[in-house]
Amino acid sequence: xxxxxxxxxxxxxxxxxxxxxxxxxxxxxxxxxxxxxxxxxxxxxxxxxxxxxxxxxxxxxxxxxxxxxxxxxxxxxxxxxxxxxxxxxxxxxxxxxxxxxxxxxxxxxxxxxxxxxxxxxxxxxxxxxxxxxxxxxxxxxxxxxxxxxxxxxxxxxxxxxxxxxxxxxxxxxxxxxxxxxxxxxxxxxxxxxxxxxxxxxxxxxxxxxxxxxxxxxxxxxxxxxxxxxxxxxxxxxxxxxxx
Amino acid sequence: xxxxxxxxxxxxxxxxxxxxxxxxxxxxxxxxxxxxxxxxxxxxxxxxxxxxxxxxxxxxxxxxxxxxxxxxxxxxxxxxxxxxxxxxxxxxxxxxxxxxxxxxxxxxxxxxxxxxxxxxxxxxxxxxxxxxxxxxxxxxxxxxxxxxxxxxxxxxxxxxxxxxxxxxxxxxxxxxxxxxxxxxxxxxxxxxxxxxxxxxxxxxxxxxxxxxxxxxxxxxxxxxxxxxxxxxxxxxxxxxxxx
Amino acid sequence: xxxxxxxxxxxxxxxxxxxxxxxxxxxxxxxxxxxxxxxxxxxxxxxxxxxxxxxxxxxxxxxxxxxxxxxxxxxxxxxxxxxxxxxxxxxxxxxxxxxxxxxxxxxxxxxxxxxxxxxxxxxxxxxxxxxxxxxxxxxxxxxxxxxxxxxxxxxxxxxxxxxxxxxxxxxxxxxxxxxxxxxxxxxxxxxxxxxxxxxxxxxxxxxxxxxxxxxxxxxxxxxxxxxxxx
Numbered sequence: 001x002x003x004x005x006x007x008x009x010x011x012x013x014x015x016x017x018x019x020x021x022x023x024x025x026x027x028x029x030x031x032x033x034x035x036x037x038x039x040x041x042x043x044x045x046x047x048x049x050x051x052x053x054x055x056x057x058x059x060x061x062x063x064x065x066x067x068x069x070x071x072x073x074x075x076x077x078x079x080x081x082x083x084x085x086x087x088x089x090x091x092x093x094x095x096x097x098x099x100x101x102x103x104x105x106x107x108x109x110x111x112x113x114x115x116x117x118x119x120x121x122x123x124x125x126x127x128x129x130x131x132x133x134x135x136x137x138x139x140x141x142x143x144x145x146x147x148x149x150x151x152x153x154x155x156x157x158x159x160x161x162x163x164x165x166x167x168x169x170x171x172x173x174x175x176x177x178x179x180x181x182x183x184x185x186x187x188x189x190x191x192x193x194x195x196x197x198x199x200x201x202x203x204x205x206x207x208x209x210x211x212x213x214x215x216x217x218x219x220x221x222x223x224x225x226x227x228x229x230x231x232x233x234x235x236x237x238x239x240x241x242x243x
Numbered sequence: 244x245x246x247x248x249x250x251x252x253x254x255x256x257x258x259x260x261x262x263x264x265x266x267x268x269x270x271x272x273x274x275x276x277x278x279x280x281x282x283x284x285x286x287x288x289x290x291x292x293x294x295x296x297x298x299x300x301x302x303x304x305x306x307x308x309x310x311x312x313x314x315x316x317x318x319x320x321x322x323x324x325x326x327x328x329x330x331x332x333x334x335x336x337x338x339x340x341x342x343x344x345x346x347x348x349x350x351x352x353x354x355x356x357x358x359x360x361x362x363x364x365x366x367x368x369x370x371x372x373x374x375x376x377x378x379x380x381x382x383x384x385x386x387x388x389x390x391x392x393x394x395x396x397x398x399x400x401x402x403x404x405x406x407x408x409x410x411x412x413x414x415x416x417x418x419x420x421x422x423x424x425x426x427x428x429x430x431x432x433x434x435x436x437x438x439x440x441x442x443x444x445x446x447x448x449x450x451x452x453x454x455x456x457x458x459x460x461x462x463x464x465x466x467x468x469x470x471x472x473x474x475x476x477x478x479x480x481x482x483x484x485x486x
Numbered sequence: 487x488x489x490x491x492x493x494x495x496x497x498x499x500x501x502x503x504x505x506x507x508x509x510x511x512x513x514x515x516x517x518x519x520x521x522x523x524x525x526x527x528x529x530x531x532x533x534x535x536x537x538x539x540x541x542x543x544x545x546x547x548x549x550x551x552x553x554x555x556x557x558x559x560x561x562x563x564x565x566x567x568x569x570x571x572x573x574x575x576x577x578x579x580x581x582x583x584x585x586x587x588x589x590x591x592x593x594x595x596x597x598x599x600x601x602x603x604x605x606x607x608x609x610x611x612x613x614x615x616x617x618x619x620x621x622x623x624x625x626x627x628x629x630x631x632x633x634x635x636x637x638x639x640x641x642x643x644x645x646x647x648x649x650x651x652x653x654x655x656x657x658x659x660x661x662x663x664x665x666x667x668x669x670x671x672x673x674x675x676x677x678x679x680x681x682x683x684x685x686x687x688x689x690x691x692x693x694x695x696x697x698x699x700x701x702x703x704x705x706x707x708x709x710x711x712x713x714x715x716x
Contacts, residue, residue: 046383049387051383051386051387074386074389074390074391075389076389077386077387077388077389078388078389079389080387081387082384082387082388084380084383084384084387085380086378086380088378088380088381088383088384089384090381090384090385090398090399090403091403091479091482092402092403092406092479092482101388101390101398101399102388102389102390105390105394105398106388106389106390106394107389133480134479134480134481134482135481135482136479136480136481136482137480137481150388151387151388154388154389160387246569313699314695316698317656317694317695317698317699317702318656318691318694318695318698319656319657319659319660319670319694320656321659321660321662321670322659322670322687322690322691322694323691325683325687325690325691326687326688326691329683329684329687330683330684330687330688333683333684334684417553421553421554421555421556422555423555424555424556424557424558425555425557425660427557427663428662428663435555435557435558435561438558438561439561442561442565448565449565449566452558452561452562452565455558456554456558456562459553459554459555459558460550460553460554463553
């Protein structure tokens with residue numbers, strides 16, 4: 001589903017953000033990407049739907065090359081859902097409009113169709129009563145659930161999560177993770193940048209560990225938690241798991 | 244002060260037989276409003292386009308926006324009006340120039356367009372700053388949903404940015420109205436111009452200027468009140484602008 | 487299109503344009519900026535003084551000036567200053583002040599409203615701990631302002647004050663409405679006399695543009711330097 005091959009990315013002439021990153025996410029697979037801050041994990045996931053340009057290598061999404069100048073990027077992006085660290089709901093639009101906007105403008109769905117879909121998804125994330133509110137009237141956890149619903153409204157073939165819980169207050173993390181766990185169990189293809197090792201243990205198939213722009217470890221969940229091969233991953237795990 | 248006040252001057256007939264001095268001032272006020280509104284529409288349209296250009300990733304777009312703003316910002320408005328009014332017709336092919344010179348209401352159109360373009364540079368700067376103040380994630384979220392650049396601006400970035408810059412836009416609108424007085428130099432007899440001719444005909448300097456002053460103050464109060472009302476009706480519940 | 491241009495008219499009038507016109511413009515700009523900043527700072531201090539009445543008066547002055555077109559204010563002062571001069575000196579008739587004095591008074595009074603807003607923002611940007619520390623050392627209010635708050639506010643706001651001065655430089659061209667011999671007025675006189683409007687106005691535009699561009703470029707460099715030091 002997602003093929004990442006030898007991706008290099010530079011910021012300016014000197015700083016290399018990604019170094020020869022190669023990995024893949026198969027259909028129905030849940031892959032968690034972790035690593036210290038500044039390790040390039042957010043950059044990598046943003047390369048997948050070309051939010052960030054990259055200079056070397058290639059990424060192939062459902063058979064379509066992302067970094068091909070001929071690719072219709074808006075169309076491709078519409079098929080991959082993305083959830084951001086800071087939710088990024090559109091503050092001037094009601095919750096329901098946040099879910100309808102791209103359905104109507106990108107997919108060309110009718111108003112009724114879009115609203116029906118939006119209501120169904122809001123129901124699913126437990127926020128149907130908030131449809132007529134504005135994002136700023138919701139808690140962080142609620143906003144992130146809306147953001148997930150907004151992405152799902154596009155009927156994505158895969159979902160990208162960029163640190164979906166790291167901007168949340170601790171008591172709101174689980175409500176968001178619950179939605180993500182359900183999604184994983186339904187067989188959604190997911191690439192998740194997160195430090196939530198509990199989530200990884202529960203539903204991930206593979207765990208990728210990144211450091212300084214490199215993929216240091218790419219292993220099955222059992223192997224990763226059992227005995228990470230690299231020192232860096234071991235150190236990272238011991239820090240994360242000690243709290 | 245041995246100045247002979249005569250407040251009843253306003254109700255005396257003005258030379259030219261078109262009513263009293265007060266009617267004369269009202270005609271000036273009306274022309275000030277017309278010129279100001281016309282110029283403001285031009286300023287908003289051109290300012291929006293240039294403001295957006297200044298925020299696009301393209302270097303070319305940025306430079307066009309930069310050059311445009313510097314061009315209109317670094318010459319006195321008076322000089323710009325002279326360029327449009329006296330110089331442009333001479334530089335065009337003879338028949339065009341002649342047409343321009345013989346155009347009815349030439350001072351009005353020159354003033355509206357000249358002041359509009361002058362102010363558009365300032366609107367552009369405000370709008371670009373407003374867009375730049377939005378979190379980067381907003382653009383990314385719109386892009387990730389598959390919205391094109393045009394759609395992202397139309398449905399997400401501009402509606403928020405314009406709300407944020409409403410207070411500075413109010414002062415720019417007032418500046419536009421005030422700047423119409425500069426057009427007195429190309430023969431536009433707006434409010435200040437009418438006050439000036441009233442002073443010349445009647446020698447009642449201070450009555451004439453007091454009346455014009457009061458009218459400008461009224462315009463200010465009305466515009467500020469109106470814009471506050473607009474601002475409040477467009478406010479997003481729970482969203483603190485400037486966040 | 488430039489075939490029947492007479493560029494020589496510019497060369498012939500250079501002396502008049504710059505020695506008389508530009509000197510008038512630059513002197514007016516510099517003195518107005520100086521007076522406007524001093525008066526504007528006083529207004530800002532009044533607004534922040536904590537005396538309600540004083541603050542209200544200062545606020546009204548600023549709002550009033552900012553509501554009026556500069557052209558109208560120029561007319562106002564042109565006719566008002568002689569009467570005020572009469573009242574102040576106790577003369578029997580309105581005294582005639584020169585065009586330059588009239589313009590200078592106008593710009594100081596008008597620009598002070600704009601400068602005061604800049605200085606107010608500058609003073610408010612200083613952390614409350616600064617005056618508190620000065621007071622703790624035993625400095626009086628005046629000393630605190632003079633030695634601690636205003637120097638910092640002025641320094642922080644220097645780029646904005648200079649930018650406003652560039653605006654002022656352009657605004658001085660409006661004395662044209664009183665046929666005063668500033669740079670544009672001089673250019674205009676030559677233009678009318680020799681029937682060379684196109685050449686003279688284009689030249690005036692180029693000069694204003696060059697001066698403003700160079701000045702704003704310098705301000706931007708200054709701003710970059712200040713922000714590095716901070």
